[in-house]
Structure formats: C-alpha cells, structure tokens
Amino acid sequence: MKNLKSIGFRLPLLLVVVALFGFTVLNNKGYEIGDVATDFSLKNVDGSMVSLSDFPEAKGFIVIFTCNTCPFAVASEDRIIALDKEFKSKGYPVIAINPNNPEISSGDGYTEMQKRAREKGFTFPYLFDESNTIYAKYGATKTPHVYILEKEGGKNIVRYIGAIDDNVRNASQVKERFAANAVNDLLAGREVSVKETKAIGCTVKQ
Amino acid sequence: MGVGGGVKSKFVCLFYLKIMAKTFFLSIFFLFLIGCQDKGKKPDTQIKTEATFVNSEEIPVLDFEALEPLLHKKNDTTYIVNFWATWCKPCVKELPAFEKINEKYAGEKVKVILVSLDFPKQLETRLIPFIKKHDIQSKVVFLSDGDANTWIPKVSEKWSGSIPATIIYNKNSRTFREGSYTYAELEKELASFLKE
Numbered sequence: 001m002k003n004l005k006s007i008g009f010r011l012p013l014l015l016v017v018v019a020l021f022g023f024t025v026l027n028n029k030g031y032e033i034g035d036v037a038t039d040f041s042l043k044n045v046d047g048s049m050v051s052l053s054d055f056p057e058a059k060g061f062i063v064i065f066t067c068n069t070c071p072f073a074v075a076s077e078d079r080i081i082a083l084d085k086e087f088k089s090k091g092y093p094v095i096a097i098n099p100n101n102p103e104i105s106s107g108d109g110y111t112e113m114q115k116r117a118r119e120k121g122f123t124f125p126y127l128f129d130e131s132n133t134i135y136a137k138y139g140a141t142k143t144p145h146v147y148i149l150e151k152e153g154g155k156n157i158v159r160y161i162g163a164i165d166d167n168v169r170n171a172s173q174v175k176e177r178f179a180a181n182a183v184n185d186l187l188a189g190r191e192v193s194v195k196e197t198k199a200i201g202c203t204v205k206q
Numbered sequence: 207m208g209v210g211g212g213v214k215s216k217f218v219c220l221f222y223l224k225i226m227a228k229t230f231f232l233s234i235f236f237l238f239l240i241g242c243q244d245k246g247k248k249p250d251t252q253i254k255t256e257a258t259f260v261n262s263e264e265i266p267v268l269d270f271e272a273l274e275p276l277l278h279k280k281n282d283t284t285y286i287v288n289f290w291a292t293w294c295k296p297c298v299k300e301l302p303a304f305e306k307i308n309e310k311y312a313g314e315k316v317k318v319i320l321v322s323l324d325f326p327k328q329l330e331t332r333l334i335p336f337i338k339k340h341d342i343q344s345k346v347v348f349l350s351d352g353d354a355n356t357w358i359p360k361v362s363e364k365w366s367g368s369i370p371a372t373i374i375y376n377k378n379s380r381t382f383r384e385g386s387y388t389y390a391e392l393e394k395e396l397a398s399f400l401k402e
Contacts, residue, residue, distance in 0.1 A: 071293050071325065105295075141384070142368035163367075167352035169325050178355070198358040200289075200323050203296060203368040203385065 030139010033195045037063070037149050037156040040134045042097065042127035043110070045117040050125045052095070052149075052156055059091030060150040060159070060186060062179060065140040067100045068116045069107040070202035072168050073143045077120050079164050079171060080144070083179060084124040092148070092183045094124040099135030099143065105205035135204055142201030144168075148182050148192075159192050163199030265322075265334060266347045270357035273349055276319060277361065277373060283315040284376040284399040286392070289349075289361070289369050291323045292336040296386045297370040301342070303389035307396060308344040316396065318344040323369060326350055378402050 031037060039052045052061060062083055066073040084094035102109035110128050117126045129135050138147055139161075148160035160182035165174045178197045185192045266272075277287060288304055290297035301320075308318040320342070324333045329348055337346055351357055358367050362382040365371055371384045376399050387395070 071291075075325070141366040163355060166355050168354065169323075170352050173352050175353075176355075197355040198365070198367045199354045200358070200367045200369060202294060203370075 030137065030141075031147065031158045031161065033158055033161065035158045037147065037158050038134070038137050039156070040127075040129075042129060042134065044125045044127055045110075045114045045122070050095070050127055055093060057091065058093055058151065060148065060183075061156065062087060062092055062094045062183065063138070063147040063149060064094060064096050064164075065099050065135055065138070065143055065145040065147075065204070066096050067098045067105070067108050067143045067202075067205075068112050069100070069105050069205075070143045072199075072201050075168060075171070076144045076164055081120065081123060083164070083183075086180065087183050088123070090183075090187055092187070096122070096124055096126045097129050097134060098126065099129045099132065099140055100205040101132060108205070132206060140204060142203055144199075144201060146179050148179060148186070150186050159186060160195055162197030166197070166199075168199045168201070265329070265337070267329070267350050268347055270349065270351040270353075270360065273321065273347065273351075274357075274360060276347075277375070280377040282377075283317050284374065284396065285317050285319060286396065287319045287321060287373045287375075289321045289323055289371045291369060292328075292332050293324070294369050300370055300386045300388070301340070303387055303392050304344055305342065306389055307392055311396070314400070316400070320344050320346045322346060322348045324348070374399060376402070 037052075041049045041051045044050045052058075055061070064080055064083075066076065066080065068074070080094055080096060088094070098108055098113055100108035102112075110130075113126055113128060116122075140147075144164060146160065146162055146164055147158055149156040150159045151157075160179065162178060164177070164179045165171075166176040166178065167174045176194075178194055181194065182192045276285070279285060286304065286307065288297075288300075290301070292298065304318050304320065307316065322333055333346075333348065336342075354367060358365050361371070362373065364382050365384055368384060370386055371382070372387060374381050374395055379399065379402070381395065
C-alpha cells in the first residue's frame with residue numbers, strides 16, 4: 001500500500017514534468033523578427049562583464065554566436081572583424097558570444113577564447129555564455145549565427161536572423177553580404193529587405 | 207482511507223492521462239508535420255544524377271541542382287541522406303551508425319548517401335584521406351554549392367543549417383532530423399520506412 005501510494009504520488013508528478021517538457025520543447029523556438037531581445041551580462045575575454053546597456057551610443061547591435069572550434073566560425077572570423085570595423089563607428093558594434101559548453105567542446109573554454117581573441121586581434125567583445133541561457137533565449141542553434149538588433153524606445157528589437165553572407169565556405173565567392181546589407185538598410189532608415197537567411201554551421205555544443 | 211484515496215487517485219490519474227494524451231497528440235502532430243513536409247515538391251529531372259553513381263571510386267562533386275534529384279527519387283528504394291563534414295565531431299561520431307546500416311541492409315532496397323560539406327579546398331587534403339583512412343563504404347558525394355541560403359530550405363524547411371542533419375525518404379514518405387542519430391534510432395526509423 002505504501003509503495004502504491006508513493007508510485008501514485010510520483011506518477012502524476014512525472015507526467016507533469018513530461019507534459020511541461022513537451023510543451024517547452026514545442027514552444028522554445030527562440031526569437032523571431034520583431035521580438036524584443038533580452039539584455040545580458042556576460043564575461044568578456046578581458047575579464048569585464050558586458051551588457052548591451054553598456055553601449056548607450058549604439059543604434060543597435062550585430063550579435064553573433066560564434067566559437068573557437070567550429071571551422072565555419074573560424075572561417076568567418078575575418079568577416080566578423082570586418083563587420084565590426086565597418087559598422088561600429090556607424091552605431092552597430094559586433095558583440096560575439098560563445099554558446100558552447102567547454103566540457104563537451106574542449107577548445108571553447110574561457111582561456112582558449114582569450115587566446116583566440118588575442119591571436120586574431122578581435123576588436124569587439126567576445127563573451128562567454130557560461131550559464132548557457134542566452135543562446136537558448138535567442139534561439140541560436142549553430143555557430144556562426146547572427147542576430148541584428150535595432151534599439152527602439154530603449155528596447156532591442158530583432159531585425160535580422162541568420163548568416164553573415166551567402167558563402168561561409170568560401171569568402172572569395174561571396175555575392176550577398178546579408179548581415180552588412182541588413183545593417184545598411186537599418187542605417188538608411190529602411191525596412192530590412194532580407195530578414196532571415198540560412199547558412200551551414202556547427203551545432204551549438206551542449 | 208482505501209476508498210476515498212482510490213477515488214481521488216482515479217481522478218488525479220484521469221487528469222494526468224488527459225494531459226499526457228494532449229502532449230502525446232501534440233508530439234504526434236509535430237512528427238506528422240515533419241513527416242509531411244516537402245511532399246509536394248517533385249523533381250523535374252531524375253536522369254541527370256544517375257551518372258554520379260557510375261564511378262564509385264571517385265567522389266562526385268555536385269552543385270545543389272545536381273544533388274537535389276537524389277533527395278526526391280521515386281523508386282522502390284529508401285534513401286538515407288546524411289549531411290556531414292570530416293571536422294564535425296558529432297557527424298563523425300554517428301558515421302559508424304550509417305556505415306552499419308549500409309552494410310546490414312546491403313541486400314535490401316536501402317541506399318545510404320553521405321553528403322560532405324567540407325571546405326572545397328580540403329576535398330583532396332582532408333575528405334578523400336578521411337574516407338580512405340576510415341574505409342567508408344557508403345556512397346559519399348561532395349556538395350560544392352556555396353549559396354547555402356538558397357539550398358538549405360530546399361533540403362528541408364525545418365533545417366536551420368547545422369550539421370549533422372539527415373533525411374530518410376522513399377516514394378511514400380520522408381523524415382528530416384537536425385542532430386545526431388544513434389544506430390538504434392536510425393534502424394528504428396528505417397524500419398518504419400521499410401514496413402510500408
């Protein structure tokens with residue numbers, strides 16, 4: 001009887017957990033165009049904590065989930081630096097975030113991030129999503145994965161989601177610079193013409 | 207205590223059964239959505255790609271136009287098409303599952319195709335040596351097409367673009383997964399196609 005009771009008690013609990021889990025899985029798709037993106041406070045490679053609110057002058061942000069180990073991310077490093085160079089002064093700085101769990105992806109730890117940032121001379125914050133919550137909120141599934149945010153009434157609105165450009169495997173054959181085009185649209189006060197794009201990338205390692 | 211508790215737990219049980227039924231229904235519906243996608247798309251050419259299977263010693267280098275018919279064949283075979291790269295750890299980890307299927311179902315109408323998304327400049331230096339070193343028996347093709355924003359949605363609208371990703375299809379149905387398969391999962395999935 002006692003056993004039955006404890007099973008009777010646990011079973012409903014288990015079912016609730018299963019039901020809630022099912023619900024979360026079905027609904028957790030991350031941001032869509034027009035959503036308000038959350039701010040965060042994440043540790044930068046220089047030891048400081050960085051938030052979007054630290055950039056009062058910015059008109060928006062080029063948030064890029066990227067990492068050390070994914071060859072597509074590595075192949076994109078120079079392009080990310082170029083984006084920051086081109087758009088920081090115009091009000092759209094790059095904020096790079098590493099979403100990978102270093103216990104699974106060994107080259108993606110904080111010290112390796114510091115090393116890579118030094119080697120490549122990153123001109124932008126390279127943040128460690130240590131709690132693994134920010135990438136999930138944004139809905140980043142892979143690296144690199146770009147979110148362009150526009151400040152509006154104190155909020156950061158998602159205006160573009162997707163790829164840096166149309167050829168991650170071969171920079172010399174790029175025809176469309178999707179992320180740059182989106183920022184240029186925003187700077188010109190236009191609606192972003194291509195709001196969502198896809199690119200091959202590495203799964204976020206969790 | 208026995209009666210009251212019994213009735214109460216019956217209600218509790220019914221309540222959770224309902225929740226479970228709903229969740230179950232949602233999951234089934236979700237699976238149904240995945241299963242049904244891309245069904246409307248019909249390839250207009252099927253002849254072109256036959257040539258790519260002629261020389262099995264070489265790795266065919268295909269643009270998406272050439273690859274696409276391989277994703278929509280309408281014959282008696284069930285195709286397992288896996289998108290991967292030699293440097294992608296979860297891809298390499300699941301490769302033995304695909305190889306095992308390829309070997310075990312060699313006598314049946316099952317075809318495994320491994321679509322490499324390695325860097326074009328590493329085709330000779332990395333992909334081919336990898337295939338030789340690991341003695342990969344499944345059919346490997348190299349997708350050279352750079353314009354992923356155009357072809358990713360044509361593989362599946364569900365695909366965000368991360369690898370590994372796998373399509374299993376035959377003339378009747380189709381499933382797509384972004385993420386890894388274990389051998390047991392893969393074989394179970396394949397069984398549902400072979401049953402039809």
